[in-house]
Amino acid sequence: MAKQVKNEQMDKLSSLCKRRGFIFQSSEIYGGLASTWDFGPLGVELKRNVKNLWWQDLVVSREDVVGMDASILMHPKVWEASGHVENFHDPLIDCKNCKTRFRADKGVFYFKCSDCDLNFRVNNGFLEMKDEFKKHFGADLFAEEPDHYKNSDCPHCGGKGTVDAEKLACPKCGSADLSSARQFNLMFKTHFGASEDSASEVYLRPETAQGIFVNFDNVINTARIKLPFGIGQIGKAFRNEITTGNFIFRSREFEQMEMEYFVKPEDSQKWYEYWVNERFNWYKKLGVRAENLRLRPHEKEELAHYAKGCTDVEYKFPFGWSELEGIADRQTFDLDQHIKASGKKLRYFETETNTHIVPAVVESSAGVDRTILTVLADAYWEDAEHNRIVLRLNPKLAPIKVAILPLVNRDGMPDIAKNIFHDVKKHMAAFFDQGGSIGRRYRRQDEAGTPFGITVDSQTLEDGTVTLRDRDTLEQVRIPKDNVVKALKEKLE
């Protein structure tokens, strides 16, 4: 029952998005394309505002961060070095009996000792063996593949161990009625060059971060920056997700806002904490209600092997708490990988000590689309008292800042309003509407999230003042019509 209510919330939100021109399904007239989305006239403004605020706060206003914009297509070796070619796929098997899906490389096999008859079973990554054996092999073995055990000694007698793969069985119900293993590579492939031969296969980037790492040397040689410093980037990324959904939350084409902050390795913990705090507050600054935000530090088992720490910023969506952004202390892993693969020296020369160092990196990786879904979900408000739906967006994010409305369609009011409109339009996104009753026009703007309304009425004809309406409180104040731009700008500060 609770679930249904939550889905209703998402339905209402996506329906509003379509109705008002925020977000449409991609290729809709051809039946749509799974989990790809288009931003309409209001959506694109909202998106630009989100990105601009990020860029302003993380790049422009900071003396220690520069920006860049890498291409989506990159040399295939980038993805080999980054580990994406090797790790960014999942061989998965479905159990036809109980419908569980599990990873094929965590299948069932036996470790057998040829000398002492010891054997134990490894089942879907869970070692079914006694503690003493766990101690012998190490606790992290559960994620390894059978080959890992091949050359191990028997933990009991030290004899020679062999590994026998068992016919796979479902880890949950034990059934052997399984689908064949299916490789899901999460990277999109395409062909580079006009002829489609595999020699020129390239990937669409699955993250923007690598564009920063491979340009590390170029940036330090040109930007005259000193440690610690960051490189920020906003751009599209593509992942062939197995499962998508929840409106724009998980899509196959999405946009990231990533900032890689390079620091002295010994300072990484300090900066990691700094950025976790900084990024958490950024969402509050966007106007997202604090009670709907939380930080979730990753458990040790959850961390990638090279990461020292990782914390998610989560938002309480109608479908549950979900990740908005990840902040990670990635140590020197990324640069090391590219140093190894490219043979280039990606390093920083520290003049104080006269030494070369490979900096550690603290990464902030946020999703543009998820941020948009967050601010929309957080702003959605059904005002029962006034029978209206309102998007209480932060004015800085609102696609349209002000609606200019003549109260009625005569006595020259439309002309006066139109003049104000042309004036305001030079400074901010504004909307002019003279059709229908005033109440109906206000309601429309409430749904679009427009924070302010300027109305020309009969008093305007007498004393040159107009009313300024506040979206959330419905309060109106009179201001001289020549002060409209100034008053609005003050409100938007």
Add this chain to the structure above:
RNA sequence: GCGGGUGUAGCUUAGUGGUAAAGCCCCGGCCUUCCAAGCCGGUGACGAGGGUUCAAUCCCCUUCACCCGCUCCA
């Protein structure tokens, strides 16, 4: 990808083996002096492809999309 559910106008619903109705929305006009009032007029739909049939929105098959779960992450 697997399982379950859903698909008629922008939205919410009706209906039928003989090409479809309504309310709200939207557009134009009238009227209207502050929060979806009223009047007149108008645009607009059977997700797509194939099959059965004289005839398919309806029956059958396939496919696509969306929702829920498995899974994963920005």
